[in-house]
Amino acid sequence: MKHFSFDKISIQEMSKDDMLLIIEALEYTGKATKIEEFIQLRENILQELSALAELPQDKFLDYLKEETLSF
Numbered sequence: 148m149k150h151f152s153f154d155k156i157s158i159q160e161m162s163k164d165d166m167l168l169i170i171e172a173l174e175y176t177g178k179a180t181k182i183e184e185f186i187q188l189r190e191n192i193l194q195e196l197s198a199l200a201e202l203p204q205d206k207f208l209d210y211l212k213e214e215t216l217s218f
Contacts, residue, residue: 158196166196169212 158166170189178187197207 163211163214167215170208170211 170193173185173189173192177183177189193204193208197204200207200210202210
């Protein structure tokens with residue numbers, strides 16, 4: 148078995164549903180466990196995604212919610 152080394156992971160193939168699920172799961176886990184790293188990871192991911200979409204974080208999150216609830 149080959150071992151790969153990487154510093155970053157691409158999210159190109161990730162669905163909007165999966166993105167929203169990860170963001171919400173990190174928020175829930177951070178609040179439930181009081182482990183700040185989960186909240187910080189959520190914020191970091193949300194910041195990166197909203198920057199890629201060239202939207203403010205709240206608008207990007209609204210967009211994801213609208214897109215995933217529209218199906």
